[in-house]
Structure formats: structure tokens, C-alpha cells
Amino acid sequence: MRIYYLGDATLCIMDPGSELETLDAGLSKMPSSGSTQVLVRRDTGAVASLPSSSLDDARQTERSLKCLQSQLKQQVCVARALSTSSALRQQPTLSSLPQEVRAYVEEKQRICQPSTVHVCDGSDAENSHLLDLMLKSGSIVPLPKYRNCYLARTDPADVARVESRTFISTERREDTIPTPKEGVKGTLGNWMSPSDLQKALDERFPGCMKGRTMYVIPFSMGPLGSPLGKIGIQLTDSPYVVASMRIMTRMGADVLKALGNNGFIKCLHSVGQPLPMASEWNEPLLCL
Known part of the structure; x- marks a missing residue:
């Protein structure tokens, strides 16, 4: 005893x-x-x-x-x-990615200019490594009442999914949102033409990941192999996004195996703070 x-x-x-x-x-x-x-x-x-x-x-x-x-x-x-x-050290590499995925990653790598590229496998070891990175930087703090529970604070100037800053881009506006009367601003979403979207991307993303790691996240919304499932490739320089995608989706090496040479949803995200930063930024506050 x-x-x-x-x-x-x-x-x-x-x-x-x-x-x-x-x-x-x-x-x-x-x-x-x-x-x-x-x-x-x-x-x-x-x-x-x-x-x-x-x-x-x-x-x-x-x-x-x-x-x-x-x-x-x-x-x-x-x-x-x-x-x-x-x-x-046993992570998937760029050379092992399906051809279309590799082409997408290399294209965004040239634009965003990260220092390194990490292909995520969704393992426990990888997740522990990312949590340690965020704990050391102060991006997250542990909540002692529960195991594996953390608090992440976001920058007040950068909040995810603000409706006024969320746009859907299609060739035809009527495919996206209802067409309001002339002179009336609609309230059911925002539309942007593909040309305007490309212009916005060209202004914001060049060099945005300098000094940081680009994480390649293979993910599936829905069970692998399901006719209703959707597979995507998320690129980000935020460890928080990687950890969150692991919780919200089926993420990792198995997704790449299921994808093969089929099409996928292309997602691109950045905290928008290349290193070294030109202005002061509160690192512990997350940009989503």
C-alpha cells in the first residue's frame, strides 16, 4: 500500500x-x-x-x-x-506526394517562400511536437483541469470567419448569392470574380511565409472512401491550424494513399507575418 x-x-x-x-x-x-x-x-x-x-x-x-x-x-x-x-525524420517527403499535389505545393512554395516544407502525417509524435512548439512560444497555455486541453487566444484584429471578410469566387455571381435589387447591398454572403480574387492573392501571398515552415496537410472531410467525402490539401504556416485540422478532419498519410492521382480541394492559409517582422507583433496571439 x-x-x-x-x-x-x-x-x-x-x-x-x-x-x-x-x-x-x-x-x-x-x-x-x-x-x-x-x-x-x-x-x-x-x-x-x-x-x-x-x-x-x-x-x-x-x-x-x-x-x-x-x-x-x-x-x-x-x-x-x-x-x-x-x-x-520518417515523415512523407515532397518527392513522395502524388504528382498533382506536388505541383500545387511547389507552386505555392515559390510564391510564399517558406524556409522549410513539412508534409504532415497526422501522427501522435507530430502532434506532440507541434504542441511543444506552441507551448514554448506562448501561443497556447495548458488548462490543468483536463488532460490534453489548451487555451489559445486570437488577435482581436484578426478573427476567423467574419462574414464581411468572407468571399465566394465563381464565374457567375448568381451561382453564389441571391441577386439584390440595384442599389441594395445583399446580406447573404459576398461574391468576388476569379480575376479580382487572383489580384488579391497576388498582392497578399508573395513572400508571406519567409522564415517560417510551410505545413502540407492532407485532410478528408468525411470517411476515407465515402462517396460523400471530400479530400483536400491545406497549406499553412501555422502550427495551430495543423493541430486544429487534426481534430476537425481525418488528416495524415492515409489521406494521401486514398487520394492517389485524383482531384482535391486546394486550400492556402498564412498568418501573414514573414520573419523577421517589419513591425512589432504579439506572437502569443494567434492569427487565424
Whole structure:
């Protein structure tokens, strides 16, 4: 039996091959006499016994455990980084992409000018790597009440899916939105001609990913192989978008296998902040 009398301290348990877990225990029921054992299991399988017979001893135990917690966290971070980097070396490459996908990626690579291109496989290792990047930059903060739960704040000047800034581009306006009376502004969407859309893209995207990584995200809306499913290729320089697409869609290497040489939806996104930035920008605030 293991009994934890640690007050507000956090006891760290490390099992071989597992990530760090934490337990909180109350100090109010600490016995006034007798011996209490606090057991800490390391990755070697050894068990350490820390005797405590008084409140002062418990406080000393608490400080020792906090020190151990810090050391274990560092070991976990190093182990995760090593396993992640090893897994990421096995990612799909540009040369392995279907011909039409590769042509699309290379075209946007020439325009957006990213420093590197990463083809996403949707793996757990890749997701952990992206979460670590965002944690280090302050883009996300962990919410302690739930596992694998994070808070991401967006820039107030850049909010996704604002209706006034959302346009649909088709050859014919009437294919997209109802045609209002002359002089009346419609309220059911915004239309843009393909020529105007191309002009807007030409103004905004050249060099927009300088200094950043372009992520190639193969995704499927709906089950793979479904007649109602739609496969697309999303290009972005935002790790947050990659992590979100992994949640919202079926994303990764299996999508590329299912796609083959068939057609796909082309998606392009950028935070619009090439590095080094010409003006000050609050990096922790996400641009969507």
C-alpha cells in the first residue's frame, strides 16, 4: 500500500515508457505520530522510501518531492524531444506526394517562400511536437483541469470567419448569392470574380511565409472512401491550424494513399507575418 501525505505538494510517478503523471493529496490528515512512507517509483523500477514522523519532516519531504518533480519533468521533455525528432525524420517527403499535389505545393512554395516544407502525417509524435512548439512560444497555455486541453487566444484584429471578410469566387455571381435589387447591398454572403480574387492573392501571398515552415496537410472531410467525402490539401504556416485540422478532419498519410492521382480541394492559409517582422507583433496571439 502506498500512502501520500504531501500537503499541497505534487507527487510525481514515472513508469517505464509512460509520460509524467501527477497526484495531489491533502495534508490535513497527517498523523501526529508514527511512521508514514511516501513512495516514488522511478523509471528504473526502484522504490524510494521517505520516512516522516512529524509535520516538519513532511514539509522537508514536500520540498524534496518538488525538486524531484522538476528533475523528472526535464527528463520527460528530453525523452519526448528525442522520440519526436526520430519519428519526424520518417515523415512523407515532397518527392513522395502524388504528382498533382506536388505541383500545387511547389507552386505555392515559390510564391510564399517558406524556409522549410513539412508534409504532415497526422501522427501522435507530430502532434506532440507541434504542441511543444506552441507551448514554448506562448501561443497556447495548458488548462490543468483536463488532460490534453489548451487555451489559445486570437488577435482581436484578426478573427476567423467574419462574414464581411468572407468571399465566394465563381464565374457567375448568381451561382453564389441571391441577386439584390440595384442599389441594395445583399446580406447573404459576398461574391468576388476569379480575376479580382487572383489580384488579391497576388498582392497578399508573395513572400508571406519567409522564415517560417510551410505545413502540407492532407485532410478528408468525411470517411476515407465515402462517396460523400471530400479530400483536400491545406497549406499553412501555422502550427495551430495543423493541430486544429487534426481534430476537425481525418488528416495524415492515409489521406494521401486514398487520394492517389485524383482531384482535391486546394486550400492556402498564412498568418501573414514573414520573419523577421517589419513591425512589432504579439506572437502569443494567434492569427487565424
